[in-house]
Amino acid sequence: MRVALFVPCYVDAFEPQVGIATLQLLRRFGIDPEYPFDQTCCGQPMVNSGCHAEAAATEALFVRNFAGFDHIVTPSGSCTHQVRCHLTAIPQTPEVQQVRARVRDIVEFLHDVLQVDGFPWAEFPHKVSYHNNCNALRGIFHASMSERREPAFSKPLDLLRMVNGVELVEKARPDECCGFGGTFCVFEPAVSAKMGQDKVRDHHQAGAEYVVSADSSCMLHQKGCAVELGLPLKFRHIAEVLNGDRG
């Protein structure tokens, strides 16, 4: 099984430890991923803004880097959604379609592909509020959605419940968007910040010490909002927790 590690641009630049944790976690399960060295970004910033033509070269580069792997694993539900659902600015050759079909975020890969049944090395004795990125939730269906009448399930919570000590807390608005929204926070800063502040207050009022998510992008935004409000929240990517980070 050939597995590639895709490290999103903002993880690369700002949260390198998340990429390293993902790598270590995969190795714990006997998978030694390759790291295509010329990778940059999935194209989401441009596509999200409607600028598909401006994303074409980045999308083509993505496919060149990741063609031929059985699985392309990344610590981001949102980037996974972009590649799987929105990487359409370039001709849809069989190679492009294959890359799109084979990208998995780390939660899906552990839960659906490896079907792991434990993280014996992990312990996280903290109150945790889990944040679903909206693309991970409503785009690639990490979990059931509060708006829909469907059986309850959650892939990330299934994984977190295997970690000793994790105590999950309940928010008043379990799956409301935090207002990051990619370029939304550039074009609509007022609403974006307000949504982020409401989100971190909800985490805090639910009793959370830690916010855990499969997407660093939302957490970067929320971290800023928590600092602004002076709330003592700490943030971890789910890959870090599953890899044994004890907080």
Place this chain on the structure above:
Amino acid sequence: MSEQRREADGAPGLINPELRAETDEGERGPDGARLTHAEASSRPLRPLPPEPQPRGARLRGNRPIDHDEAARRFIEAPEHATVHDERLWDLRQKRDGQMHAIPEWEELRELASRIKQHTLAHLADYLEQFEANAKANGVHVHWAEDAGAHNRIVHGILADHGVKRLIKSKSMLTEETGMREFLGHAGIEVVETDLGERIQQLDDEAPSHIVVPATHKLRSDVARVFADTLGTDPDNWDAHYLAEQQREKTRPLILDAGAGLTGANFAVAETGSFVVCTNEGNADLSANVPPLHIASIGIEKLIPRVADLGVFIRLLSRSALGSPITQYTSHFRGPRKGGEMHVVLVDNGRSARLGMAEFWTSLKCIRCGACMNTCPVYRRSGGLSYGATYSGPIGLILDPTFNRRRYSSLPFASTLNGSCSNVCPVKINIHEQIFGWRKALAETHDIGAGKRAMMKAAGQVLSRPALFRAAIATADSALRILPDFVVANPLNTWTKGRAMPDAPRETFHQWWARTGGKTEPGA
């Protein structure tokens, strides 16, 4: 996940718990239970002085609406913004409760969606069937190609009957056509009979929500409006006092009006009849008190059969307000004895929309407002911040069809979180259409030069590994260039909060280059 927090008394958890601090006896029924049928519960306010109401987007001709600017002013009025958010979230939660009580909810949505798709695919046939049956019922049927034609037709009917005052129930279509202003210029007084719409009319402000038009106002705002226009006590904010005063002042106007106008929620082709759903019974007053009833109906309101109605009636109020059904569901088939009934079927851009491959299913909309109630952006910015007849998620995908330039910025007033599509009772893929509109607007260079230049630069850096590596090599330069979309938010203090050191600092890529990706076994 059903992990939503609830309070000890079973009430839903609030992210602004201070709003639950007081109880208001005026919001309780005779059995002491909190009233849940109201269009929107309004919560107690702090004492004087009241916070002034923030106003909506500033219209500057055809220039793109600055939604962010208007939203900022709304958020800077914290009491309005907070109450607005919790009030509409409350509707969303009530809607969830209704959904959970109906096992076949998702099947109902699918059925409603298919009925609408079928009807729209055969719209011309159903419209002709409706017209023929309505005429057979004794109804005068008119066709209006656009807003101007609609207004002229209505004016013509009123002029023929010498009508000087028209009472009307809420109709987004007549907002769309600017009918009230048109008739006003023609010397015909228009009196709104829906309480929220009346408040908005007296305040000379457009409705901010398609179902609860004054939901952005606090009681103190209503007290101000009524004090200025109806002469009520400006310091009495009691909801019942204000509602009663309005009723006392408006009822006489209703009783001697020359004509009544309603919209329609559904028009049934096989019977030529139409259905109006309200909670105040005001449509029945408008339709039944004067001898002349005019109904303005958008052509997308058609459904084939009476049997289809049940599907939509079950979904409409549950989605809109979280109540099982509206207080009044009134069926109109023909004029009563001695009366006259006119139906104006209005296109106003709808058939053009029907021809848009990516966006035609927006015509399935039954105007329940569920997408607005669930939208985290709408709840925090208020409906008037969109500067358009239709606000919130459904507005983002309808408004550009009315004015591509003025509303070109609106599809960007969304995080694309997808909640709107999930609550839509007719399964319009709203967030995908918002995404589609961004693409369509970019392709015709309608998204603004700044936005496009920013994305072009990002695309150039992100498609060239060497350039990208150089750009993120230092924290400073990365903050400037890379996720602009993370850090360019001046209200997001991430950069200062994180206090990232300039050096030493290592990206993942640099770490890999240095170590060859070797990690300590067992971490």
